[in-house]
Amino acid sequence: MANIAAVIFDLDGVIVSTDEFHYLAWKELADAEDIPFDRADNERLRGVSRMESLDILLEKAGKPYSDALKLEMAERKNAIYRGLLERLSPADILPGVATVLDGLRQRGVKIAIGSSSKNAGPILEAIGLAGAFDAIADGTHITRSKPDPEVFTLAAHRVGVLPEHCLVVEDAHAGVEAGLAAGMRVLAVGSAADHPSATLRAEDLSAISLDAMLGTASA
Ligand code: B16
Ligand code: MG
Numbered sequence: 001m002a003n004i005a006a007v008i009f010d011l012d013g014v015i016v017s018t019d020e021f022h023y024l025a026w027k028e029l030a031d032a033e034d035i036p037f038d039r040a041d042n043e044r045l046r047g048v049s050r051m052e053s054l055d056i057l058l059e060k061a062g063k064p065y066s067d068a069l070k071l072e073m074a075e076r077k078n079a080i081y082r083g084l085l086e087r088l089s090p091a092d093i094l095p096g097v098a099t100v101l102d103g104l105r106q107r108g109v110k111i112a113i114g115s116s117s118k119n120a121g122p123i124l125e126a127i128g129l130a131g132a133f134d135a136i137a138d139g140t141h142i143t144r145s146k147p148d149p150e151v152f153t154l155a156a157h158r159v160g161v162l163p164e165h166c167l168v169v170e171d172a173h174a175g176v177e178a179g180l181a182a183g184m185r186v187l188a189v190g191s192a193a194d195h196p197s198a199t200l201r202a203e204d205l206s207a208i209s210l211d212a213m214l215g216t217a218s219a
Pocket of ligand 2: 011046
């Protein structure tokens with residue numbers, strides 16, 4: 001198998017625990033609109049763009065919503081979410097992330113972000129990792145959300161590494177599918193660790209060795 005020369009990290013739920021803030025913001029919106037929404041529903045929103053997430057949430061609404069109202073609701077959710085992000089600090093970086101990033105840098109492996117979020121810039125600033133990556137591809141750079149491979153293809157292009165030499169790290173089923181569709185290997189963590197097609201699986205980044213990630217572990 002080809003060596004891994006770049007690792008592309010999803011952001012929400014892989015680098016930082018903002019996935020919980022997304023849930024709390026959607027829940028507040030759903031409660032205000034009297035739409036049933038729980039943590040199981042929220043799992044379907046992982047890795048999915050803001051407007052597509054709203055469409056999923058509205059599947060349980062008892063009435064139709066106009067495009068104008070949907071835009072207003074998406075903005076309302078984002079305002080709640082941005083308010084929650086004000087509490088974000090480096091303490092919200094998930095287990096194992098700092099060690100893995102250091103180890104990859106030491107081995108000369110490129111590191112990139114591949115996120116559906118349009119808030120990736122401010123999030124990376126808040127957790128002190130704004131300058132930590134060789135490239136960033138996020139929701140402001142793409143037109144098609146995961147499971148489309150666009151965000152990972154763009155990240156690989158930006159670090160100048162072919163897809164077959166890239167490993168994607170993802171916590172969303174949609175993200176695992178996006179990475180595989182891009183022709184990359186995928187390490188599924190957290191909520192995606194049960195994905196049957198992932199190349200590798202781990203509870204989080206503290207639970208896997210660099211050698212296992214890079215395919216350099218001896219058999
Ligand atoms: P925003 P990721 C995704 O980020 C989240 O998993 C998903 O829940 C969210 O709807 C999406 O970003 C868009 O986020 O509203 O901030 O643009 O996991 O791909 O880093
Ligand atoms: Mg994610």
